[in-house]
Amino acid sequence: xxPVLAGVLQLLALMAALALAHVPLGDYMSRVYSxxxxxxxxxxxxxxxxxxxxxxxRWPAYLRGLLAFSVAxxxxxxxxxxxxxxxxxxxxxxxxxxxxxxNTAVSFVTNTNWQSYAGEQSMGHVVQTAGLAVQNFVSxxxxxxxxxxxxxxxxxxxxxxLGNFWADMVRGVTRILLPGAFLxxxxxxxxxxxxxxxxxxxxxxxxxxxQQWNGGAVASxxxxxxxxxxxxxxxxxxxxxxxxxxxxxxxxFEIFLLLVIPFSLTRTFGVMVGSVKQGYxxxxxxxxxxxxxxxxxxxxxxxxxxxxxxxxxxAYEGKEVRFGVGASSIFAVSTTLTSTGAVDxxxxxxxxxxxxxxxxxMMLGEIAPGGVGSGLYGMLVxxxxxxxxxxxxxxxxxxxxxxxxxxxxxxxAACYILVTPALVLVLTACAMALPxxxxxxxxTGAHGFSEILYAYTSAANNNGSAFxxxxxxxxxxxxxxxxxxxxxxxxxxxxxxxLAGSLAGQRPVPxxxxxxxxxxxxxxxxxxGAILVITGLTYFPALALGPLAEGLAA
Numbered sequence: 001x002x003p004v005l006a007g008v009l010q011l012l013a014l015m016a017a018l019a020l021a022h023v024p025l026g027d028y029m030s031r032v033y034s035x036x037x038x039x040x041x042x043x044x045x046x047x048x049x050x051x052x053x054x055x056x057x058r059w060p061a062y063l064r065g066l067l068a069f070s071v072a073x074x075x076x077x078x079x080x081x082x083x084x085x086x087x088x089x090x091x092x093x094x095x096x097x098x099x100x101x102x103n104t105a106v107s108f109v110t111n112t113n114w115q116s117y118a119g120e121q122s123m124g125h126v127v128q129t130a131g132l133a134v135q136n137f138v139s140x141x142x143x144x145x146x147x148x149x150x151x152x153x154x155x156x157x158x159x160x161x162l163g164n165f166w167a168d169m170v171r172g173v174t175r176i177l178l179p180g181a182f183l184x185x186x187x188x189x190x191x192x193x194x195x196x197x198x199x200x201x202x203x204x205x206x207x208x209x210x211q212q213w214n215g216g217a218v219a220s221x222x223x224x225x226x227x228x229x230x231x232x233x234x235x236x237x238x239x240x241x242x243x244x245x246x247x248x249x250x251x252x253f254e255i256f257l258l259l260v261i262p263f264s265l266t267r268t269f270g271v272m273v274g275s276v277k278q279g280y281x282x283x284x285x286x287x288x289x290x291x292x293x294x295x296x297x298x299x300x301x302x303x304x305x306x307x308x309x310x311x312x313x314x315a316y317e318g319k320e321v322r323f324g325v326g327a328s329s330i331f332a333v334s335t336t337l338t339s340t341g342a343v344d345x346x347x348x349x350x351x352x353x354x355x356x357x358x359x360x361x362m363m364l365g366e367i368a369p370g371g372v373g374s375g376l377y378g379m380l381v382x383x384x385x386x387x388x389x390x391x392x393x394x395x396x397x398x399x400x401x402x403x404x405x406x407x408x409x410x411x412x413a414a415c416y417i418l419v420t421p422a423l424v425l426v427l428t429a430c431a432m433a434l435p436x437x438x439x440x441x442x443x444t445g446a447h448g449f450s451e452i453l454y455a456y457t458s459a460a461n462n463n464g465s466a467f468x469x470x471x472x473x474x475x476x477x478x479x480x481x482x483x484x485x486x487x488x489x490x491x492x493x494x495x496x497x498x499l500a501g502s503l504a505g506q507r508p509v510p511x512x513x514x515x516x517x518x519x520x521x522x523x524x525x526x527x528x529g530a531i532l533v534i535t536g537l538t539y540f541p542a543l544a545l546g547p548l549a550e551g552l553a554a
Contacts, residue, residue: 003324004298006327007327007329018259032176033163046170051164053164056162063494069138069142073138075105087127089125090124090127100478104116108131108136110462110490111140111371111374114459114464114466115232115466117473119234128217133221136232137181140227141172141173143373144261146493146497148272150497151376151380153499155272158506159505181224184224191246191249193244194215194216196216196217198216218244223257226342227372229340230341230464251322265373266283275401278401278518281523285528289528293368294330294333297332300351303351317349318345318346318349319345331343337364337368341465342464343465352549353551356550359453366378366463367531378416381413384499388405389530391516399516400518404506412499412502416499419495420492421539423456423484430480432449436476440472441469441470447546451470455467459484459488462488
């Protein structure tokens with residue numbers, strides 16, 4: 001079997017598994033967020049934090065709860081890292097420096113999971129499990145809560161109430177992420193992923209010195225790392241490490257985990273707004289972009305530019321021979337079109353155009369299918385923009401799901417789509433203009449520029465993957481990337497929740513002969529076009545200086 005055919009067959013198997021999970025998981029999540037009953041363990045949690053889960057919140061109260069919870073998470077994780085040197089099971093590792101502790105705390109609380117450190121050489125078992133793994137659950141649940149609040153904004157009328165943040169967040173953890181991660185961890189352990197609290201072991205001599213390995217609760221963290229589209233690796237090599245991802249099956253299974261909730265949330269959206277066809281329209285948009293990017297990535301990595309790649313059968317540099325070019329291409333596209341950031345190959349070693357595809361996937365806003373929650377609410381904001389564009393073309397007041405898209409709604413949507421590019425481009429320009437950040441670049445020219453651009457794109461979009469050629473463990477990058485992650489996560493949420501509150505307060509508009517049918521393929525095509533055009537107009541000059549220049553020069 002040739003490598004191209006193997007890659008295509010893996011892609012088809014993945015799509016079949018996602019299709020089988022779509023309806024049952026999507027329906028289950030809609031029941032989770034619509035139920036009026038509380039589990040006993042949930043009642044204990046509410047009692048412990050002093051929250052009333054039955055109190056409906058307007059969007060400012062929902063936002064205050066979200067921000068308070070996130071700030072508390074940053075402070076706890078920061079202190080945990082700073083105190084690591086005196087904690088048990090620290091494996092002898094020292095406390096984390098202030099700038100790196102800040103960067104890591106913000107990274108995991110914002111669901112970015114950017115890592116400027118080598119996990120197996122820096123973090124002990126307590127920080128990994130009680131700190132990082134916990135945030136993998138709750139940060140993902142926060143994103144899902146915001147998405148559900150926006151869906152309620154479309155589904156409800158003549159009320160500003162969007163539900164209860166504490167109930168939505170807790171249910172996301174207890175009823176979706178914990179059971180899913182538990183089952184996934186069992187599969188991973190059965191397939192060879194390690195799960196222990198072992199210390200550091202000497203495993204023999206290597207080039208005149210001893211080689212050391214340490215164990216850890218890897219399978220449990222790997223499961224939620226992918227299921228919650230987090231991405232932080234237990235080891236520096238991330239999902240290319242055999243302790244995290246030992247076989248081609250686990251590689252495909254991990255891709256399935258990072259895609260299954262974002263794709264299934266479109267079904268949840270359709271059920272909650274009372275029209276599954278609307279959910280299928282959003283799903284079709286996501287699948288079109290994702291499948292197109294996978295096909296383009298496979299083509300660039302199998303293109304055999306130059307005699308070395310022709311002899312190898314593809315661009316194998318930086319890729320695991322266990323997985324090959326096809327599986328690595330699927331993983332790279334899936335992890336950058338979601339907010340996962342896990343890697344099973346090194347994106348810096350992809351072809352110039354292949355590296356550009358990973359960049360473009362994040363620049364789209366990670367909405368195809370995006371992160372858990374963030375992908376759905378990002379796509380719905382883009383749907384509002386697409387409806388507005390359609391209204392301008394035909395001279396009608398734009399409407400979406402029975403809600404008018406007026407001045408307030410379009411301003412909020414515009415702010416949402418502008419804040420992240422502003423962070424990326426301004427911080428990239430500052431890093432390239434100042435002398436100190438440039439010293440962290442492993443390469444010069446177009447590839448070096450791509451390293452900087454990739455870092456800020458990954459941070460501001462809460463992805464977390466890296467181009468693997470940039471030394472980001474400096475005070476400049478730890479601080480500026482931390483700020484990019486925080487602002488790139490919470491500023492868009494402000495606009496999303498304000499938009500949800502505005503929509504929930506409207507009266508429903510009756511469907512007429514002139515209403516744009518947003519469940520039809522025509523709207524799907526319009527939405528795909530709007531996403532690509534808006535992203536292209538925003539980022540094309542930066543892409544032309546980096547991956548496009550490198551790819552065309554190859």
